Amino acid sequence: GEKVWMDLAKNPHMIISGTTGSGKSTAIHSIIANLLNYHKAHLYLMDPKQIEFGAYEPHFQKNISFASSYADCLDSLHSIFHLMENRYAHLRDVPNHQFPPVVVIIDEFSDLILQDQNNQFHTLLCRLAQKSRAAKIHLVLSTQRPSATVINGDIKANFPTRLACRVASSIDSKIVLGKVGAEALAGNGDAILDGSIFQMERLQLAYTQPSDIVKNLA
Numbered sequence: 001g002e003k004v005w006m007d008l009a010k011n012p013h014m015i016i017s018g019t020t021g022s023g024k025s026t027a028i029h030s031i032i033a034n035l036l037n038y039h040k041a042h043l044y045l046m047d048p049k050q051i052e053f054g055a056y057e058p059h060f061q062k063n064i065s066f067a068s069s070y071a072d073c074l075d076s077l078h079s080i081f082h083l084m085e086n087r088y089a090h091l092r093d094v095p096n097h098q099f100p101p102v103v104v105i106i107d108e109f110s111d112l113i114l115q116d117q118n119n120q121f122h123t124l125l126c127r128l129a130q131k132s133r134a135a136k137i138h139l140v141l142s143t144q145r146p147s148a149t150v151i152n153g154d155i156k157a158n159f160p161t162r163l164a165c166r167v168a169s170s171i172d173s174k175i176v177l178g179k180v181g182a183e184a185l186a187g188n189g190d191a192i193l194d195g196s197i198f199q200m201e202r203l204q205l206a207y208t209q210p211s212d213i214v215k216n217l218a
Contacts, residue, residue, distance in 0.1 A: 011197065015176065022190075055211060091135075146167060167183050179200065
């Protein structure tokens with residue numbers, strides 16, 4: 001019966017997984033709503049299916065950037081990587097400088113990994129995750145299909161925080177959480193959060209619609 005809050009600064013990189021109707025999309029929009037309403041973050045939204053982030057389109061080029069094709073998403077990651085390097089260079093001169101947060105949210109990143117013939121996207125994603133925390137750059141990955149080829153050892157090592165909504169099988173639950181349990185969730189926002197602060201915490205996600213979020217962005 002208590003509210004659950006998670007600070008991305010303390011849990012900098014996160015994987016969200018869940019089948020259709022599980023609440024996965026609601027979790028993403030709740031994160032976006034909090035970031036835009038309270039932190040004035042710059043968001044990089046990537047969606048190879050071009051479905052999830054359409055409501056935010058009028059605000060692209062302001063504090064929200066968007067990419068959909070593999071090539072555009074890879075270019076965005078390169079830009080974010082260069083931003084990270086520039087921030088580190090600035091921190092060498094001004095150690096306590098506070099940067100505005102940048103959050104990269106990739107929906108169905110499995111689609112991008114499957115197109116990643118030369119492993120460029122995967123490699124850049126992991127390099128960012130390894131170094132970007134101190135530069136105030138955070139990554140959120142989302143997928144309906146948590147296969148071992150997509151959430152592999154490198155991804156697991158660099159994305160320690162997991163939010164599992166209902167998944168299709170106990171195998172999928174083990175891939176996301178390292179344990180069974182997510183396959184038995186009720187759907188509609190019933191979820192398990194596991195990370196550095198929360199250990200297998202079961203919770204109910206708050207329901208958030210993109211239409212409600214964009215009302216506050218005018």
